[in-house]
Amino acid sequence: MITIEHVSKTYKKGAWALLDVSVTLGKGMTGLLGPNGAGKTTLMRILAGLAAPTSGHVTVAGIPLTRPDEIRQMIGYLPQYFHIYPQMTGREYLDYVGVMKGMSDLKARRLDIARLLEMVNMQDKADKKVRTYSGGMKQRIGIAQSLMGSPEVLIVDEPTSGLDPRERVRFRNMLTRFSLKRTVLLSTHIVADIESNCRQVAVLNQGSLLMTGDLQDLQGCGQGYVWEAMLSAEQYHALDPSLVMSSRQQEGMMICRMISMHKPHPDALQVEPGLEEGYIALLRRERDE
Numbered sequence: 204m205i206t207i208e209h210v211s212k213t214y215k216k217g218a219w220a221l222l223d224v225s226v227t228l229g230k231g232m233t234g235l236l237g238p239n240g241a242g243k244t245t246l247m248r249i250l251a252g253l254a255a256p257t258s259g260h261v262t263v264a265g266i267p268l269t270r271p272d273e274i275r276q277m278i279g280y281l282p283q284y285f286h287i288y289p290q291m292t293g294r295e296y297l298d299y300v301g302v303m304k305g306m307s308d309l310k311a312r313r314l315d316i317a318r319l320l321e322m323v324n325m326q327d328k329a330d331k332k333v334r335t336y337s338g339g340m341k342q343r344i345g346i347a348q349s350l351m352g353s354p355e356v357l358i359v360d361e362p363t364s365g366l367d368p369r370e371r372v373r374f375r376n377m378l379t380r381f382s383l384k385r386t387v388l389l390s391t392h393i394v395a396d397i398e399s400n401c402r403q404v405a406v407l408n409q410g411s412l413l414m415t416g417d418l419q420d421l422q423g424c425g426q427g428y429v430w431e432a433m434l435s436a437e438q439y440h441a442l443d444p445s446l447v448m449s450s451r452q453q454e455g456m457m458i459c460r461m462i463s464m465h466k467p468h469p470d471a472l473q474v475e476p477g478l479e480e481g482y483i484a485l486l487r488r489e490r491d492e
């Protein structure tokens with residue numbers, strides 16, 4: 204379990220990247236959503252022990268982050284961007300990460316590395332130099348390093364952007380299995396990744412936590428704000444494009460879904476929101492209120 208209490212963070216001379224964030228993350232997977240610059244990476248770096256909060260308090264399984272030696276082995280972190288020494292092989296890199304995490308038993312490290320290489324489907328490439336890897340292969344090695352030592356808590360920042368669809372499904376399933384007994388925080392822009400994986404969701408915006416809850420709660424944020432209308436091409440072009448979520452052609456007309464605080468067109472009817480629509484409506488309400 205991760206307990207985050209009143210965490211704020213400001214960078215030198217900068218505005219607040221996080222402002223009084225409090226949330227408890229239990230077992231299972233929590234999706235962290237937020238637009239660009241919302242503070243997701245800042246929060247994840249704090250949880251991974253790579254940045255200190257300006258104020259506030261974080262504990263992992265009751266141990267404060269201010270005791271890094273006790274925490275290091277308990278947390279796995281997959282950053283959005285990471286550097287792997289190009290001259291190392293994938294296997295050497297994983298071994299290096301294991302040593303850094305304090306896994307001193309060589310045999311145990313080797314076993315863990317073999318297990319993880321199989322999990323991310325990199326057994327065949329493990330002894331090739333990292334500089335010969337594609338972006339997706341580097342990402343798979345990144346996933347493997349985050350799981351070295353079977354940490355209690357896994358923090359994953361934008362994980363699937365470089366993966367092809369087959370590897371994305373594989374990774375998603377692996378995360379789901381992993382999260383059955385552990386705490387996973389998954390940051391993503393892709394609402395579908397959260398829909399298929401997460402039990403709980405948290406939404407950050409401009410450093411503040413806008414909501415926490417389950418997927419239904421997020422979906423419910425769109426209640427009363429999602430509209431559908433069948434419009435002629437002329438009516439469609441006259442619409443404010445910022446209201447339109449999706450549109451498709453049908454028999455010469457446009458079926459259009461919109462998010463709006465007010466009825467956006469005389470022919471528009473209110474419809475049940477989807478998860479993404481709930482998320483967008485929440486951000487828009489925040490902007491307009």
Ligand SMILES: Nc1ncnc2c1ncn2[C@@H]1O[C@H](COP(=O)(O)OP(=O)(O)OP(=O)(O)O)[C@@H](O)[C@H]1O
Pocket residue numbers: 214215217219220237238239240241242243244245246
């Ligand atoms: N090292 C830094 N120095 C100064 N400001 C920073 C630094 N890192 C982040 N920020 C600022 O803090 C805020 C939050 O950034 P952060 O990277 O945490 O957002 P994010 O939600 O991860 O964004 P994205 O989805 O674009 O990755 C932004 O305004 C950003 O400009």
